[in-house]
Amino acid sequence: QEVPEAIAGKDLKMALVKEWGTGTHMMMHINGTKAEAEKYGIKLSVIDANNDLLEMTNGIENAISNEMDAILISHGKADALYDSVEKALAAGIPVIVFDNDFDVPREIHQGKLVSIDQYDLMMGLISQMSLVEEMDGEANVVYNRVANVPPTDKRHRIWEGAILPTYTGIKAVATIDQGTDNPMGDAQTALETILTTSDEGEIDAVYAVWDEYAKGFYNAIVDSGKEIPLYSVDISNQDLAMMQDHPEIWRSSAAVNPAIVGEVQIRLALKALAGEDIPRYYSLDPVLVHVDDLPSKDEKRVSMDDLADYYDNWGSSDAFIEDWMYTLEESVK
Amino acid sequence: MLEMKNITKEFPGVKALDGVNFNVGDSEIHALVGANGAGKSTLMKVLAGVYNTFDGEILIDGKKVDISNPKQAKKEGIVIVYQEVDTALIPSLSVAENIMMDYMINDQQNTFMDWKYIKKKAKEEVEALDLDINVNKNVGELSLSEKQMVLIGRAVFLEAKYLILDEPTAPLSLEESKKLFEIVNKLREQGMSIIFISHRLDEVFKICEKVSVLRNGKFIGSYDLEEMTIDKVVEKMLGKKLENTFPKIDCQINGTIFEAVDLSGKNGIESVDFKVRSGEIVGLAGLVGAGKTELSKLLFGDSKVTAGKIKLHGQEIYNQNTHQAVVNGLALVPEERHTEGVLVNESIETNLTLVNLDHYCSSSFISRKKIKEASLKVIDDVGIKTPSEKQLVNNLSGGNQQKVSIGKWLLSDYEVYIFDEPTKGIDVGSKAEIYKLIGEIVSNGKGVIYASSEFEEILGLTDRVYVMYDGKIVKELKTSETDEEELLFYSTGGGSSEDRRKK
Amino acid sequence: MKTEEKNSIDLFNLLYKYGTIFVILATILFFSIFLDNFMKFSNIINIFRSVSIVGLISLAITMSLTVDGLDLSAAAIAGFAAVIAAKFMVIWELGTVPAIIVPILVGVIVGGVNAFFIIKMNISDLLATLSMMFLLTGISVTFQRGTAIYNYMPLPNNQGMAPGVLTDAYLFLGKGTIFSIPVPVIIMLIVALFVFVFLNHTKYGRFFYMIGSNQEAAKLSGIPVKKYKTMAYMMSGFIAAVAGLVLGARMGSGEVNAGDPYLMDSVAAAFIGFSVFGIGRPNALGSILGALLMGTLLNGLVMMNFPYYSQNIVKGVVLILALSLTYYKKKN
Amino acid sequence: MKTEEKNSIDLFNLLYKYGTIFVILATILFFSIFLDNFMKFSNIINIFRSVSIVGLISLAITMSLTVDGLDLSAAAIAGFAAVIAAKFMVIWELGTVPAIIVPILVGVIVGGVNAFFIIKMNISDLLATLSMMFLLTGISVTFQRGTAIYNYMPLPNNQGMAPGVLTDAYLFLGKGTIFSIPVPVIIMLIVALFVFVFLNHTKYGRFFYMIGSNQEAAKLSGIPVKKYKTMAYMMSGFIAAVAGLVLGARMGSGEVNAGDPYLMDSVAAAFIGFSVFGIGRPNALGSILGALLMGTLLNGLVMMNFPYYSQNIVKGVVLILALSLTYYKKKN
C-alpha cells in the first residue's frame, strides 16, 4: 500500500522528551522508541531532563523551534509542560504522551494528541490480587507507595479503594515512601531497618508499587536471610534475573513491555502525521509476570524478549500498525 | 664566607634590587639596614630561595651555588625567619610540630611519627629559649611574640650556617629581645653567621659587628660598626641627615575630651581609669602581653564592655561595634597590619578610602575620581613608595603597608586616634614622618592614645604615660618627669599590690 | 629572554580575561556552522529563557560570594518561594499581590536566618546554608505532603477541588513576553543590572567586597561587618525568591523541590563568572555569562542530536576548559 | 571575675568538644525510649551497615579536606567504580581480582586528574571536582548507554545473555558477614583506622595538615606541596572507589549514578566531624561519627514511620543543632 502523501519521501525528525532517562525501565522505553523510529527512517532526538521540569519545557520548545515533525513525551507534570505542549499542537506538531495528560481544548488537539498509559489501574489490581491470592487473604504487608507520581498514584488508588476495604485480612503494618531520588538504595536501607526491628514472623509479604523499589526490597530480603514474598509492578531484565534467582521471594510483577510503549508512540505519531484517525486515550494491556510461569534459572535465563514465549500478549503489539508502514519500512532499507 | 654578587630583582613596575653585592663572613653577626622598601626582605628572600628568577650569582666559600628553591637554600645551610610570622607557621598544628617541622620534613626516616622524640626535642628547644609555652598547644592560640619565638626556635633547631632574622625583634619586648640576643650570641660562638635586619639601630649596635646598608634597591656599603655611629648609619640609609627623630610639638593642651571610667572588658581588661585631653599624646606603656592591644580594641568597640563607662566630651558613648566607635569619632591603627590594618589584596586607593567611603560617594554611588584624588593626596602626604595608587598593598614593603594603615584615617577628622605600635617595622626616616603626622593631629586639638612597648618612643613622643601590667593600668606618669628605668619598673609589676606575673 | 616571556604572559593575560568569552563565542560559532536554526532569533531567545532561572540563582549566589560566603540554600529558597506563591493563590485564594510579596519576604527572612547562624552561631557558611537547604526542602515538601500545588488540584481528605488558580498576572512572570522578549529574560537582565550597579557603583557593594577580602581588617576600619554580611545573605534570599517566582510561573505550579536541580549549575555559573574580563571576583556580568555558556552548550547539543547521556560529558569538559583558560593564568 | 568566666568557658569547651557526641547520645536515648527494638544488637549493626557507604565517602572527602580542598567528585567516583566492577565481571568475565583492582586504580587516576586540574591548571578545588562529577556521571552513563549491569542481563543487539556474573567473592564485600558483623562495616572501620593512623601518626598525614593549614608556609619549608596534594586527591579517589565496590556489591549490580545521592550526606558528615573532641580539623573519627549521627536519625525516623519528606526537616534541624553546639564556641 502507498505511503500517505504527507509522509512520503520526507526526512522525518522527532523528539522524545523524558523526565528522566536512567533505570532499566526508562532505557527499555528509549530503546524501543529508537528501534521503531529507525525502522521507519525517523531521526529521533532524545532529551533526558534529569528530573528537571523546565528542562523538559526547554526540550519541547527546542523541538518546536527546530521544526520537529512530532514530539513524544514521557512523564513530567502537566502544568509545567502545558504551555509548551499547547504551542506545539497549535504549530501543528502531534504530541504523543506517555504517563501524563494535558487538558487541551479539542479544537487545538484534534487529531494530534494522544495520552498513553500502561493501564496502571489494571496493573495495580492484578499485582495486588496476586498478593491477596497467595496470602489467602490474610497478611501483614510492608506496603510501598510513591506519592505524587501519576502512575504510582493510580496503582495506589486500587490498594486504598479496592483491596483494603475488600480483603480486610490484609494489613499494611508499615509504609515505605522514600521519594524518587535514590529509590533502590533508600528502599533497601528502609526495608532493612524494618526487617531487623520487627519481630520474627511479623511480616508476611512486601508490596512494591514500582520495581525500582522492588529491587531494593529484594536485596534487603535476600540479605536478611528471611523468606518473605515480594509482589510488584513493572518489570525489567534485571527484575527477571532477580526473580529467577529467588523465585520464593520475588513472586510476581504486573507489567507492560515498556519498549512497546515507545513503539506505539512512534506509530501514533506517524498516523497523526498521515492525517489518519487517532484515539485521544490509549491503555496498553498489562500482563502478570509470575515466577511460576517461568522456567527455573537452570533451565533458561529469561529476558524481556523471551516473555513473549510465556505470555501471549507480551512482546510485540500490532496496535496501530498500518499496511503502509510496511511499505515505508521497506523503502528505508 | 657568603657572597651575593650583582643581584638584580625586578617586579612589575619595581626594581627592588639593582646590582647588589652583599658579603657575610664566617661566624659574624651582620646587620642589614635600609629604609622601608629598600629591598632588604627581597634580598634575603633571594638568598633563601623564595624566588626562582633573579640576575646575579651566589657563592658560598668561593663556590658558586644554585639556589632556586627553599630546599636548596636549606641544603646550603641558609635558614630564614620571615618578617611576617604568620606566613611561616601552621596554625592548626601544635607548637612541637611547628618547631620540629624541618625535622619532620627532611630528616625523619620513619614514615611513622616519633611523637615522643618530637615533643621531647621541642620541649628542650622551648626551654633553651627560656619560654613558657606548652608544646602541645596549637600555634593558632599563641600571641604574636610567642609565634615569633616559635619560629626562632625552629631556626635554632636547624643549626644553620647562615641564619637570617628579618626584623625578629619587632614584636618582642625588651626582655625577650635580650633573650634573643643571648641566643644569637651563643649561636655565633658555635660558628653560625647571623644576618640581622632591624629598624632599631640601637639593637644593631648592641649585637652586630658589621652593617650593610641598602637604599632604593642599591647597595651603599658595608661598614664595621665600631667605626660608625647611629647618625652616620641613618645618613647612609636615607641619603641625607636626619635632623631630629622626635619633632618638637608645641601645642596647647586643653580640657579632657576622652575618658574611661572604671572600664572592664570581656577581653581581660580590668577597671581601667584614664583620660585624654585635647592636644595631648597619651602613652600606653607596658611589656608585650600587658594588655595594650586589648585595651585599644576595647575602647574601639571590638570587644564587649562588661563594666564602666567611656565618655567623649563628657558625654557617655557606647561602642557596640567598631562602626559605632568610628561614628563616635574614634580611629584605630591596629597592631597587626597584615591581617588587621590593611586589606592586602586590594589596591592602595581602595584601602585609603575605605573608612570614610561616604565622602567619595554621591548618594551611595561611588565616585572614582574623588577616590583617586584623595588617595594621591595621602600617598603624597604620608610618603608611600609606590608606582601607582592602584598597586596592591600586598606588593608594598612592610613599612609602606603600615603607612597605608595609618593613612586611611587621615582623610577625615576624628576626635581620638588610637595608635597600637604604629611604628613597628618602620624605618627611622618614616618614623619621623609618622611622629610628625601625630603632631599635626594633636595640634588640631585632637587626642592621641599611643600604645608602644618601646620606651624610647614613649619618652620621646608622649605628654603623659599610663603603664599597663596584666590588663590593668598600674601607674600614671608625666613623661617629662620619668625615665626608662621607672617605666620598666612599673611595667614589670613593680609597685603593684599583688606582685605576680601572669602566666 | 625577558621580551619573550612578556609575550607569552600577554597571551595568558588575554586568555585569562577573555577565556570565558572566547569559549562562549567558539561554542556559538561552532553551533552556527553546523546547525541551520541555531542563530535564529527565536532560538537565541530560547537560550536566554532557558538560562533565566540558573542565571537568577547564580546572581543570588554571587551576592553571598562577595562577602566570602557561599549560599547553598539559594536554589532551595527558589523552590520554596514557588510553593508558597502557589499555596497563596491556589489553596488560600489570596490573590497575586500577597502571592508575590510573601515569598519574597520569606526569601529575605531565610537569608537573615542563614546570616544569623553564620554570624551569631559562627557556623561555617557552607554548613549553615547546606542545613538550611535540607530544612527548606523538608518544609516545602511537608507543607504540601509531597504533592505539587496546581490549578484544580484535588484537596486531601476528599475535600473537593482547590478553590483558587494561579493568576494570569503571576503566570505572566514566567510565560509572558514583552516585545517578544520573554518576561523571565527581562527579569533576569534587570536583576543582573541591579546587582552590577550595586556591586560596582555603590558603597555597599564595595563594603561587601571588602568584607570578602579581609573581614578582620574591614571590621577594624569601622565597617559594620555583621550588618553588611546579613544584608548580603538577605539579598541572596531576595534574588533567589524572585528566581522562585519566575520558576513557579514558568512551571504553572508549585512544585516541591523544583529549585534543587539548579543548584550545581548556578554555583558553576557564578564560579565561571569570577574571571570574566579578568575581574577576579564574583560579579554579576560573569555569573550571567557563565549561565549563558552552559545554556548555549546544552541547547546546541540537543539540537545536534547528541546522545542525551553524553551531554554531561561535554558539560564537564567545557566547564574544565573554560576554567582552565581562566584560572591557569592566576598561577603565574 | 576570672573564675566566673572560666566556668562558662568550660561549659562551652565541653559542648565544643563533645557537642556532636552529645547529640548522638541524645538521639540514641530518644529513640531507645520510644522504640522497643531500637537498641537491639541487630538494629545497631543495621545502622552501622546503613552508614557504611556515607561513612566511606566521607572518609574520602576527609582526605581532600585535610589539604584544604573539597572533593565533590568522590560520590561520582564511587558510582563509577561500581559500574566498572560490574562491567569487568558480567560483560568481560575477567574475574574478581581485576574487577576489584581496576576500579580502584581508576579511582586513584581520577583523583590524580582532579589534582592535575587543581594544581597545574589552578582551578579551584570545588570547580574542578564539580566538573569531574559531571564528567564521570556522563561517562558512566555512556559506558552502558544508561542501563545497569547485572547478572544474566541480555546484551544489546541481541547478542544473547551476558556471559559472566558478579562473583560471590565480590558480593561478599557488600553482603557478607564475619562473626555476624557485616563486611561493609568492617571495611568502613578498617579504612577509618587506616585514615586515622595515616593522618595522625605518619609524617605524610602531618604534611597534609600542614598544607591544609598554611600552604605557603608548607611550601617555603620545603614540603613538596604539589606532590602531597596530588597524593591526597589520589587517596580520596582510592577510598571513594572502595566505597563504590561496597556499594556495587550491596546492590548486586552496577547501577548508573548510584553514588550521587550520597554526596551531600557525606560532605555534611565530614564537616560535622571537624569539631568532634575539639580536634578542629578534618579527621577520620569525626567523619565516621558524623555519618553515624545521620544514619541513626534516619533509622529511627523510618522505624517511627515518619513520612520521608519530613525526614529532611529533622535532618536539617539536627545538623544545625550539632553545628551550633560545636561552632558557637570558636567565636568566643
Ligand SMILES: Nc1ncnc2c1ncn2[C@@H]1O[C@H](COP(=O)(O)OP(=O)(O)OP(=O)(O)O)[C@@H](O)[C@H]1O
Ligand atoms: N611581590 C612583589 N611585587 C611587586 N613589588 C614588590 C614585591 N615584593 C616587594 N616589592 C617591592 O620591592 C621593594 C623592596 O621591598 P622589600 O620588602 O624588600 O623592602 P624592605 O627593605 O624589606 O622594607 P621593610 O623595611 O619595609 O620591610 C619595595 O618597593 C616593594 O614594594
Ligand SMILES: Nc1ncnc2c1ncn2[C@@H]1O[C@H](COP(=O)(O)OP(=O)(O)OP(=O)(O)O)[C@@H](O)[C@H]1O
Ligand atoms: N589570640 C590570643 N590567644 C591567646 N592569648 C592571647 C591572644 N592574644 C593575646 N593574648 C594574650 O592576651 C594578653 C594581652 O595581650 P595584648 O596583645 O593585649 O598585649 P600588648 O600589651 O598589646 O602586647 P603587644 O606588645 O604584644 O601588643 C597576653 O597575655 C597575650 O598573650
Ligand SMILES: [Mg+2]
Ligand atoms: Mg622587609
Ligand SMILES: [Mg+2]
Ligand atoms: Mg599589642
